[in-house]
Amino acid sequence: MNQRFYSLDVFRGATVALMILVNNPGSWSHIYEPLEHAPWHGYTPTDLVFPFFLFAVGNAMAFVMPKLQAAGDSVFLKKVCKRTFLIFIIGLLMNWYPFVRWQEGNLIAKSLHDIRILNVLQRIALCYFFASLIVYYCKPKGAFVVGMMILLIYWALCLLFGHGPDPFSLEGFWGTHLDRAVLGSSHLYHGEGVAFDPEGLASTLPAITQVIFGYLVGQFIQQKTKENNSPAIFYELLTKLFVIGCVLFFAGLCWGGVFPINKKIWSSSYVLLTTGLATLIISIMIYLIEVRKAKGWATKLFDVFGKNPLFIYVLSQLLPKTDAIIRVKTGVEENGSIEYSSPLNWFYTHVCDPLFSNPNNGSLLFAICIVLFFWLIGFLLDKKKIYVKV
Structure with a gap:
């Protein structure tokens, strides 16, 4: 970089x-x-960590995508598929590791029948894969439109396929039932007291947009400073980043009134709010580190x-x-x-x-x-x- x-x-x-x-x-x-983490709706500083990492994955993508685009479709697909596969498999093996467990004073082999399939690395892999395809084939403007459509469609799916009076509750969330049907309850996270995966299939959908937005911010930074990195250009960049961050943050807060901010179901409002905060923090860090040289x-x-x-x-x-x-x-x-x-x-x-x-x-x-x-x-x-x- x-x-x-x-x-x-x-x-x-x-x-x-x-x-x-x-x-x-x-x-x-x-x-x-x-x-x-917040018990359910709402957020704490800890709830910002994972979306910030996905956002950073998108940032990094902005600096390697030009090389992949220049190399052509076959090189791009080979690179993305290989990286996705490796990250996903590493995550799956980590869920299985250390392959043994203590039972009644003896070490016994851990069965694959109850190994959790999804987790943090698996989500990173899936989000990286789909965001890369969207960015590569749809270009920046198209990627933004697709990202927003994903957030809106996800909201609609939560409302249409939600269970009971509250489609945003643990049991009412449609992704809970999707994961149980597709992956099986024994392969899900049980930290909530029931079979529910905070990195499940359904909630991975809006998380893809987190990577797309990270890419767009990274590409915006790269384009603005590509030809000229004078102080005036940096101040213009910082002003625009700060405004974008504020708009996304407050849009997330407003959307949260009807689609609660929630990490565990990765609500669309949560995506906008955390992306806004990440953009604001990056603008401040660019000012301190690149402009003020505060290293x-x-x-x-x-x-x-x-x-x-x-x-x-x-x-x-x-x-x-x-x-x-x-x-x-x-x-x-x-x-x-x-x-x-x-x-x-x-x-x-x-x-x-x-x-x-x-x-x-x-x-x-x-x-x-x-x-x-x-x-x-x-x-x-x-x-x-x-x-x-x-």
Whole structure:
């Protein structure tokens, strides 16, 4: 990526760092409210992380699409299909990993019959695939029209095929029933207490638009500064980005009055609101980093994550899964049974948690330690110029 768009690298890296932070608390019972997802309707800072990452995927697409268009249809399709397949398969294997689990004191193989099929990486793969096709064949103006049509059609589908009096409730949402019918309840997420997947088939549809909008913003930035990157051009760019961000944000708020802002069903209003916020943040980062040259430890911290985003994210998911199958003897209970703990749980309970009277602080400290651990990995990779691309 051109150096004058260093701010987009920082934006992507900050998103990855936040994904790791919110996914790795010391205890899921002790989390500050902003670091939790909204129970259903509404949003918290945590609910901005995933759409920001999809938006960043679209940003990056804007800088590689010209090369793919110049290479022709066959090269484009081969590249996109290969990348989609690899990301999807990696995500599926991560759901299956570590392939074994503890049951009554013994490690047994995890059956494929109840493996979750969809998840974060699978959604990224599907959104990348369809957004790439739409952008490539419809061009920017056509892609914008298609993206808006997707959001409107999704709204209509929610109303037409919704169940019960509230089509936007967990059981009323049509995507809940679609996923159960197509994928099977055993292959869905059960964190809501029932078979419901927040990365399901139906809600992937509007998420495609998130990538399209990210592409359009990236392409707009690229075009505006292609011939001239003078301060006057940057100020014009920033003004327009700021206005676009405000319009999208307030449009999302207004739409939210009839189509509630909701991450778990990825409502169309949620797409507009989060895209608007992402655009506003990017405009501010461009001003600070590209215009004011405000580069320092913070930009370097996030830049490291931005150079190997998918690889570091995958590692951050593999760490707790690997830790879960490692059992370390920590003592003997009064009844004579042996007490076990995992290494990460031991670190949290014996190092982080005792430092504070408020358990939320110990849980947050643990999450920050995990982020710093992966920053170190990213820093070493960057120092050796190793960039893992899919």
